[in-house]
Amino acid sequence: MLLLVPADVLRPRRPDEHFAVEADAARAAGIDVAVIDHDALTRGDDADRAVSRVPGGSDAVYRGWMLRSEQYAAMADALAARGVSLRTSPQQYRQAHELPGWYDAVRPHTPESVWTAGDSRTQFAQACAKLGAGPAVLRDWTKSMKHHWQEAAFIPDVADNDAAWRVAARMRELRDDDFTGGFVIRRFEAFTGAEVRTWWVRGDCRLITAHPDTAEHPPPAHLDVTAVSASIRALRLPFVTADLTPHQDGRWRLVEIGDGQVSDRPHTTSADDLIKALIA
Structure with a gap:
């Protein structure tokens, strides 16, 4: 290698x-x-x-x-x-990197989502109507602006067309040339803890780490990933990460799939551990 x-x-x-x-x-x-x-x-x-x-x-x-x-x-x-x-072929990279490529395979384990192909207000309104009323979280095909939560990520009610579009327009402005694909509107779910990053090589979970954004919060000692294993294997991708977070009802929910090649490693996980996972 x-x-x-x-x-x-x-x-x-x-x-x-x-x-x-x-x-x-x-x-x-x-x-x-x-x-x-x-x-x-x-x-x-x-x-x-x-x-x-x-x-x-x-x-x-x-x-x-x-x-x-x-x-x-x-x-x-x-x-x-x-x-x-x-x-990882270019087709496999796109599948892991962009939400429309991985959503169907993990649908039971992740918030309900709809998306557009483009950034027009008409397409956005149609996607919101498809999702239905209620709070949602906004992103594009590859990334959210979660660090700008109130102004560019959280939509209190997608049925409020003008308010929802203000959030979308601000997100589009902040993403600028990095905006990818279209808008993704995801049903809001109440999560209660820090995310965990799991690393999968050829469909097997080889490493479980903290999420880089919350590296000071280690993952549970015995996190059971069995529930999502079949769905991630179904993607048939050589190297991906899956970010999981606890729901208020006790379930672990999948919030993101990413290509493992461009997924950041938390500073609390040694590089040796990651390399060993890649070549195991």
Whole structure:
């Protein structure tokens, strides 16, 4: 396995500081490491140059900053030209990275959701009507603005069209060029504790950690993920994360699927543990 990580902007032959410890852990485990130019990928101007430091002929896993689906596809094509195959294909990355790709498989375990393809007010109103009256949480296909909860994430009642649209318009403004796909309106559910991040490799849960946003809150010692296992396996994806949180009724609910390559590791989990989970 070859581990690909973003290069340091000032020292392009070295891994970005945020991923350097994972690169060190990979080398200690006997895994080769190569760097890519993340900025070149996100500019979209030269994917071939972005991967020019990657040796050919390897089976690769990316661990780095988030990429849009089309940027990941460009990286995969440029790597393929060098004889490097990403374990997660562009189609699989999109499926894990964007909510419409994973929602149906995990529907019983996650809040009811509807979405648009685009950002028009008409489409948004139609989606709200489909969901029905009541509180909801807003995001786009890849990300919410939960740190702007009152102004750009929480909708007290989707039946109040004008108020709901003010939240949507503000979220769209804050996401700016990063807005992806369309609006996603999710039925609000009352959660009672910190999220837990679970890491799945080829359908098996290999690691359970705190969520990076609440790294100081460790996961329960014996969290049972059996209820969601079949649904996550049904996705047939090589490396994903699933974020779970406790509902006020005692159930653990799934709030997010993400591609494991771009899911952040909480600082309270060692890089060695993550690398061991990847190669187990």
